[in-house]
Amino acid sequence: MKIKKKQKLAKEWFLNLQNIICNNVEQLEKEYGSSVKFKKNKWKHGEFRIINGNVIEKGGVAFSNVMGQFSKKFARKIPGTSASTHFWSSGISVVLHPKNPKIPAMHFNTRFICTKKNWFGGGIDMTPNIIDNKEKKYFHNKLKKMCNLHNKKYYKKYKKWCDEYFYLPHRGEPRGIGGIFFDYKMDDWEKDFSFTKDVGSTFAHLVYIIVKNKMHKKWTKKEKEFQLLKRGRYVEFNLLYDRGTKFGLNSGGNPEAILMSMPPLAKWK
Numbered sequence: 001m002k003i004k005k006k007q008k009l010a011k012e013w014f015l016n017l018q019n020i021i022c023n024n025v026e027q028l029e030k031e032y033g034s035s036v037k038f039k040k041n042k043w044k045h046g047e048f049r050i051i052n053g054n055v056i057e058k059g060g061v062a063f064s065n066v067m068g069q070f071s072k073k074f075a076r077k078i079p080g081t082s083a084s085t086h087f088w089s090s091g092i093s094v095v096l097h098p099k100n101p102k103i104p105a106m107h108f109n110t111r112f113i114c115t116k117k118n119w120f121g122g123g124i125d126m127t128p129n130i131i132d133n134k135e136k137k138y139f140h141n142k143l144k145k146m147c148n149l150h151n152k153k154y155y156k157k158y159k160k161w162c163d164e165y166f167y168l169p170h171r172g173e174p175r176g177i178g179g180i181f182f183d184y185k186m187d188d189w190e191k192d193f194s195f196t197k198d199v200g201s202t203f204a205h206l207v208y209i210i211v212k213n214k215m216h217k218k219w220t221k222k223e224k225e226f227q228l229l230k231r232g233r234y235v236e237f238n239l240l241y242d243r244g245t246k247f248g249l250n251s252g253g254n255p256e257a258i259l260m261s262m263p264p265l266a267k268w269k
Contacts (some may be wrong), residue, residue, distance in 0.1 A: 001189065001190075003114060006112070006118065006189060006193075007090065007112070010090055010196075011090045011112075013196075013200070014063055014065075014091055014092040014110070014112075017092055017110075017200045017201075017204070018047075018061050018063045018092055020201075020204050021061050021092075021094055021203070021204050022038050022049055024204050024208045025038070025055075025059055025061075025207065025211075026038065026051075028055050028056070028207075028211050028212060028215065029051075029053045029054060029055050031215075032054055032055045032215055033054070034054040034055065036052065036053040037051070038050065038051045043254045045064050045065055045066045045252070045253070045254065046062065046063045046254070047062070047063050048060060048061070048062035048063070048064075048256070048257035049061045050260060052264070053099075054099065055098060055099060055103075055215050056096050056097065056098055056099070056211075057097050057098060057099035057263075057264050057265075058264040059095065059096040059097065060094065060257075060260030061092070061093075061094045062092065063090075063091075064089070064090065064248075064253060064257065065089070066087075066088075066090075066251055066252055067087070068086070069085045069086050070085045070087060070250065070251065074250045078113075078115060079115065079117045079119070079184060080116035080117030081116070082116075084115070085115075086115070087113065087114060087115050087251065088113070088114040089111060089112070089113045089114070089251060090111065090112055091109060091110055091111025091112065091113075091122070092110060092111075093109040093257075093261070094106075094107065094203070095107050095260065095261040096207065096211075097231065098215075100215060101129045101130065101223040101224050101226065101227035102129070102132075102214045102217050102219055102223065103210070103211055103214045103215060104126045104127055104128035104129070104176070104177075105126070105127040105128075105230075106124075106125075106127075106206070106207055106211075107124070107125050107126070107127070108124045108125075108199075108200070108203040109244055110196050110199055110200055112193075112196075117186060118186060118189075119184045119185050119192075120185040120186075120192050120193065120195075121182060121183035121184065122182065122183075122196065122199060123158070123161075123162055123165075123179060123180050123181035123182060123199070124143065124180055124199060124202070124203050124206070125162055125178055125179035125180075126176050126177055126178075126210075127175055127176030127177070127230065127233075128177060129223065129226050129227040129230045135210065136177050139177070139179070139210070140159070140177075142202060142205075142206060143155060143159070143179060143180050146198050146199070146202045147180065150191070150194070150195045150198065151195075154182075154195070157182075158180035158181055159178060159179070159180055161180075161181045161183075162181035163178045165181045166178065166181070166237065168233060168236060168237055170236075170240075171236070173233075175233060175234065175237050180199070225267070228265055228266055228267035229266075229269065231263040231265070231266035232266045232267055232268045234261075234263060235262060235263065235266050238262070242261075244258075245258055245259075245261070
């Protein structure tokens with residue numbers, strides 16, 4: 001399959017997935033009794049949508065399709081750039097910060113990047129404020145079942161990668177309860193694309209089930225305070241270590257879309 005065809009298929013899927021995830025979140029708001037919708041913000045390389053709802057205090061679902069050149073310094077970290085620093089990139093990034101501290105923050109992204117090589121990357125992870133072992137087990141079982149449909153080795157490999165990636169070395173602690181994380185996936189394009197699509201569909205399903213399960217639960221002031229401190233850790237990770245943030249800012253991405261992952265409120269002791 002020619003690279004242009006691959007790019008077209010990937011781009012169309014990311015646009016479709018953006019609609020699916022936004023529709024799921026808006027349905028949750030509707031079931032809660034809220035009429036809040038996503039606000040669409042178009043720019044020359046895509047569209048990012050923001051919601052400030054009664055269930056999701058701040059959520060962002062961004063689609064981007066960027067072409068250009070990496071700086072020579074940044075290109076050294078990217079496969080397939082030894083002869084040329086030109087690139088094509090398309091993807092979707094999602095961060096959901098719920099109002100209720102009993103609902104975990106949820107993060108997802110997938111992308112297709114082309115230089116002289118082309119690959120998929122992405123993942124799903126969850127950051128609860130209050131550990132719920134039943135919810136944690138459900139979350140990881142869903143990811144494992146999805147991974148096993150493609151390769152029995154994926155879950156263990158990508159879970160380990162996620163645990164190592166979403167870690168704050170200066171705090172000596174993980175950001176959340178993990179999930180799966182993968183990058184530089186360039187084995188078999190059709191199989192890799194199928195896996196990438198399943199990761200997206202699984203995330204959309206998990207958002208609806210996990211948020212709906214807890215959106216009517218009462219919370220205390222103490223739980224809300226802890227959520228704000230936990231969000232501070234989220235900010236630290238995204239600004240200091242996150243690859244997606246660095247890639248976006250170094251590839252001509254829209255800063256507003258890239259930094260939509262920041263929570264609406266956060267605290268530090």
